[in-house]
Amino acid sequence: MATARTPSPRRPAINDPGLLTAPETCLLTDQYELAMAASYLRQGMNEPAVFELFVRHLPPHRDWLLVAGLGPALALVEAMRFGDADLGYLRRLGFAREFLDHLAGFRFSGRIDAMPEGTVAFAGEPLLRVTAPRIEAQLIETLLLNQINFQTAIATKAARLVLAAADSAVVDFSPRRDHGVDAAMKAARAAAIAGAAGTSNVAAAKRYGLTPVGTMAHSYVMSFRTELDAFRAFMRDTPENAVMLVDTYDTVQGVRRAIAAARETGVPLKGVRLDSGDRLALSRAARTLLDRAGMGDAAIVVSGDLEERQIAELVAAGAPVDVWSVGTDLGTSRDSPTVGGVYKLVADRRDGAWRPVAKRSPDKATLPGPKQVFRHIAGGVMREDVLAVEGERLLGRPLLEPVMRDGRAELTDSLDALRTRSAGELRALPTSTPYPVLLSDRLVRLTADVQGMAAADLRRPLEQHGRT
Amino acid sequence: MATARTPSPRRPAINDPGLLTAPETCLLTDQYELAMAASYLRQGMNEPAVFELFVRHLPPHRDWLLVAGLGPALALVEAMRFGDADLGYLRRLGFAREFLDHLAGFRFSGRIDAMPEGTVAFAGEPLLRVTAPRIEAQLIETLLLNQINFQTAIATKAARLVLAAADSAVVDFSPRRDHGVDAAMKAARAAAIAGAAGTSNVAAAKRYGLTPVGTMAHSYVMSFRTELDAFRAFMRDTPENAVMLVDTYDTVQGVRRAIAAARETGVPLKGVRLDSGDRLALSRAARTLLDRAGMGDAAIVVSGDLEERQIAELVAAGAPVDVWSVGTDLGTSRDSPTVGGVYKLVADRRDGAWRPVAKRSPDKATLPGPKQVFRHIAGGVMREDVLAVEGERLLGRPLLEPVMRDGRAELTDSLDALRTRSAGELRALPTSTPYPVLLSDRLVRLTADVQGMAAADLRRPLEQHGRT
Numbered sequence: 001m002a003t004a005r006t007p008s009p010r011r012p013a014i015n016d017p018g019l020l021t022a023p024e025t026c027l028l029t030d031q032y033e034l035a036m037a038a039s040y041l042r043q044g045m046n047e048p049a050v051f052e053l054f055v056r057h058l059p060p061h062r063d064w065l066l067v068a069g070l071g072p073a074l075a076l077v078e079a080m081r082f083g084d085a086d087l088g089y090l091r092r093l094g095f096a097r098e099f100l101d102h103l104a105g106f107r108f109s110g111r112i113d114a115m116p117e118g119t120v121a122f123a124g125e126p127l128l129r130v131t132a133p134r135i136e137a138q139l140i141e142t143l144l145l146n147q148i149n150f151q152t153a154i155a156t157k158a159a160r161l162v163l164a165a166a167d168s169a170v171v172d173f174s175p176r177r178d179h180g181v182d183a184a185m186k187a188a189r190a191a192a193i194a195g196a197a198g199t200s201n202v203a204a205a206k207r208y209g210l211t212p213v214g215t216m217a218h219s220y221v222m223s224f225r226t227e228l229d230a231f232r233a234f235m236r237d238t239p240e241n242a243v244m245l246v247d248t249y250d251t252v253q254g255v256r257r258a259i260a261a262a263r264e265t266g267v268p269l270k271g272v273r274l275d276s277g278d279r280l281a282l283s284r285a286a287r288t289l290l291d292r293a294g295m296g297d298a299a300i301v302v303s304g305d306l307e308e309r310q311i312a313e314l315v316a317a318g319a320p321v322d323v324w325s326v327g328t329d330l331g332t333s334r335d336s337p338t339v340g341g342v343y344k345l346v347a348d349r350r351d352g353a354w355r356p357v358a359k360r361s362p363d364k365a366t367l368p369g370p371k372q373v374f375r376h377i378a379g380g381v382m383r384e385d386v387l388a389v390e391g392e393r394l395l396g397r398p399l400l401e402p403v404m405r406d407g408r409a410e411l412t413d414s415l416d417a418l419r420t421r422s423a424g425e426l427r428a429l430p431t432s433t434p435y436p437v438l439l440s441d442r443l444v445r446l447t448a449d450v451q452g453m454a455a456a457d458l459r460r461p462l463e464q465h466g467r468t
Numbered sequence: 469m470a471t472a473r474t475p476s477p478r479r480p481a482i483n484d485p486g487l488l489t490a491p492e493t494c495l496l497t498d499q500y501e502l503a504m505a506a507s508y509l510r511q512g513m514n515e516p517a518v519f520e521l522f523v524r525h526l527p528p529h530r531d532w533l534l535v536a537g538l539g540p541a542l543a544l545v546e547a548m549r550f551g552d553a554d555l556g557y558l559r560r561l562g563f564a565r566e567f568l569d570h571l572a573g574f575r576f577s578g579r580i581d582a583m584p585e586g587t588v589a590f591a592g593e594p595l596l597r598v599t600a601p602r603i604e605a606q607l608i609e610t611l612l613l614n615q616i617n618f619q620t621a622i623a624t625k626a627a628r629l630v631l632a633a634a635d636s637a638v639v640d641f642s643p644r645r646d647h648g649v650d651a652a653m654k655a656a657r658a659a660a661i662a663g664a665a666g667t668s669n670v671a672a673a674k675r676y677g678l679t680p681v682g683t684m685a686h687s688y689v690m691s692f693r694t695e696l697d698a699f700r701a702f703m704r705d706t707p708e709n710a711v712m713l714v715d716t717y718d719t720v721q722g723v724r725r726a727i728a729a730a731r732e733t734g735v736p737l738k739g740v741r742l743d744s745g746d747r748l749a750l751s752r753a754a755r756t757l758l759d760r761a762g763m764g765d766a767a768i769v770v771s772g773d774l775e776e777r778q779i780a781e782l783v784a785a786g787a788p789v790d791v792w793s794v795g796t797d798l799g800t801s802r803d804s805p806t807v808g809g810v811y812k813l814v815a816d817r818r819d820g821a822w823r824p825v826a827k828r829s830p831d832k833a834t835l836p837g838p839k840q841v842f843r844h845i846a847g848g849v850m851r852e853d854v855l856a857v858e859g860e861r862l863l864g865r866p867l868l869e870p871v872m873r874d875g876r877a878e879l880t881d882s883l884d885a886l887r888t889r890s891a892g893e894l895r896a897l898p899t900s901t902p903y904p905v906l907l908s909d910r911l912v913r914l915t916a917d918v919q920g921m922a923a924a925d926l927r928r929p930l931e932q933h934g935r936t
Contacts (some may be wrong), residue, residue, distance in 0.1 A: 015539060015542070015543050015877060015879060016539070016540065016543055016675060016676070017490045017493075017540050017543040017544045017547060018540045018543075018650065018653045018654055018657065018675065018676075019487070019488065019489065019490055019493075019650065019653075020487065020649055020653065020671060021487065021489070022485045022487055024671065025485075025487075025649055025671070027670040027671035027674055028643060028649055028652055028653075028669065028670075028671040029643070029669075029670055029671070030641070030643055030644070030668040030669070030670075030682055031668050031669075031670050031673075031680045031681060031682030031709075032668065032682035032683055032684055032685060032688075032709075033682075033685075034670065034682075035682055035683075035684065035702075035706045035709040036684055036685060036687075036688045036702075038705060038706050039688070039701055039702050039705035039706050040691075042701075042704075042705040043701055043705065045691060049691070051687070071483060071484070072484065072485050072486045074483070075483050075484055075485040075486075076485045079485060086674075089670075089674045090670075093680060094708050134691070138687075141644075142643050142644050145643075145644035145645070146643050146644055146645075146646060146648065146649065146652055147648065147649075149644065149645055150645070150646070150647040150648055150651075151648075154647075173498070175496060175497070175498060175610050175613075175614050176498070176609075176610055176613035176614055176617065176809075176811075177613070177614075177617055177618070177806050177808070178614060178618070178647065179618040179622075179646065179647035179648065179650075179651040179654075179800075179805075180614065180615065180618055180619075180647065180648060180650030180651045180653075180654055181488055181493055181496055181614065181615075181650040182486065182487065182647075182648030182649040182650040182651065183618075183647035183648045183650065183651050184496055184614055185486045185487075185488065185496075185648075186486055186647075186648055189486065200498040200499050200500065201496065201497075201498070201499075202495040202496075202497055202498075202499050202502065202557075202558075203488060203492065203493070203495035203496040203497070205499075206495055206554075206557045207484060207486065208484070208486075212499045212561065213499060214498055214499030214500035214501075214502075214503055215500055215503075216500055216503065216504055217500060217501075217504060218812070218813075218827050218832075219504075219519070219606075219812065219813035219825075220500075220504045220507070222813055222825050222827060223508075223513060223517070223602070223813065223816060223825075233507055233510075233511055234503075234504075234507050236510075237506060237507035237510040237511065238503045238506050238507055240562050241499075241500075241503045248827065248828070249828060275832075276832055328806050328808065332647075332805045332806045333805075334805055334806055337647075337800045337801075337802055337805035338645050338796050338800045338802055340645070340796065341644075343644075344686070344687065345686075345687035345690055345691065348691060357687075357690050357691075359686050359690065359716065360716070360717060364686075364743075364744055409483060411483060
């Protein structure tokens, strides 16, 4: 293993909050990207190359992906600069002066085509394609994967929760279980794209214009002499937040006390939150009590280790729940916490001529050349995707579009527009699995040629799930 | 659900990198923390309170936790300030002027006791205890959980990998699969505490003084006319990184070419990396070829979707692997991606008198009062932990120690010291499960008193695993 020298950090590690500014993410890269870039520079190999980001197989428990993370990823690529401290560190690691001088002037200048956020995607399809001088394309790999893989995992999970909730709402309660600060910001954003109605994360609500939501904690209730005292105080002190957490002592009693506190204070009860116990029975009991009290507008909010199967079962059973507050499962995509996106060279220019490239490792073969995806929709439902050689014109909707030119992001959609796209995509989800992803005739011929494979082996749909 | 008004963000969401500075993490909080704090201020309820952070049950597939995240968490707590933009946003959400004035002067002034990072912990044990004016203690909850939960999950997973690897090394290759920028920084740090020998993440290596490691990608090899050309170029251009990725075309041929390139260039071959195929057979074949070539010092590095069971099997089978490069499983703790830490009020002071507090919800009952954990070790092995009332003196080693006083972190260990502690803890892991965590007599009496439970029910070990 190449270990190089290890300079001492300038601050004691233990007291460092560990946050990076956007330009500092230039070093949020695998060491090998820098080693390869240094070699490319020395070899004079900096002609344009094309890389595609895709998943070889869908993750376990997933039949499609909802793409997310492009906006933040492109913002980081735009901001990427190597500052003096970064260059000093790389110098101490042994990188050559010539390479450091090159990095000092680094600015991504390439082109990126991608599926916009909120698009449904399948295995084998490029989610994103980078066309740039080889060194630039190489140096943004880790950052692109770091942002797009996990945000796509969270958006996909959130979409599953939103679908399970049907006409009721899902909100993001995940900051305490997300994998750090960046994950919490992006989980709220990805969930919003997937259709979540709000987030408990105030920083994300501020940054992304989302709806901040919340109630109270058990510790609040326990901090007063009685539950009734707690409800009265909360209603008077912060009437715009009048959702009462009713399960600290006894849930049904709690609902009665919430009603009593609303009557005493005159503050309209916005809702009650049930965080434990039999959600079906308790939501019904709560609904009955609230309706009898003339508080039909008070919402029933349910929380506590929810996942989509449980939500779907409660919805099917007719549980009168208005809002599902989901933390751990939404924020970590617990049953499938990773999307295995990879970033592979598909073409490069040598001596003025473009050349399609493919990887031939037996279990990791790739499809050569820049590609486009065409989607066939009929009767409002996705029927088939066809992977084609970039430049082909096929029937169906092309999914990749230019999103960055000359290193400048050209994203114009608002978050609302992403959410609208996502809702449309989720309405058109295929009705059976696995979804057929086929290769165009031209791509079959090119792949057979580059890979040395029989064309017949390429005329069946791409495998969507890995063998496990 | 309390939704309040939703102001528009000042920048278009889609183009925002979504990173926060340390002070800005003041808003990385669940909305209800602010709502409760506003009510406490209005009620004049800002006397000291004690909260403890613990897990109710161990996560699936885990019999212990390796605690991590304290250093970054305390650094963020120290840095927490409400700036003008934050206060302006909260004003637009409807928070009262009096509360905003209070927040403008916010600075955490409390005391924190905690298990130092690198300590092994079990369910029911406080990992951390906060003693502070109630509002301060409340406002740091989300941030503490956001940092400590996931870093403990990653450190625990990394420790399992390190144990499986026995005498060989584990390195962190996870940035592309980690959940964002902060996760990548902290995954490298948590893995280092758990005993990882290096990280591919250059930013984390720089920040935390870790050993940066890396090889080359398949795209590098494919960018040259032949594999041999690629190896020669890499050795000449970046000789300190002379680990060759040998499976792009044919692994055994690749090893032969790596040997040939080293002979031609005179650059010592540091190692070969195997990223696909039968790792046992290929590592043996590679070792034989390297040894025959007189390159006994060249390391065998294995990568590609590794997890601890597979590593343990290969180690047991005698695979001659020197370094295991682990990405997804290490960085996401894939089989158990969350640690369910909660933060619960255990005592507060009312009218000058301390009062132990407990939550009585049937499935979420808590133990009242500030607590200490005493660990019994015999024959170098952990035998039993006893949860005691803070202030009790029992046999065994107390696990919580003061780490912050008057809002100032008092952490003095280096990362090396944390790693040394962790190694000692892992050597002393209990030999059977579930590990016994008992309550002291005083804690039994206190709990029976506050919870209204029979003392006999409290004299058995705490449940370590949830019913699933």
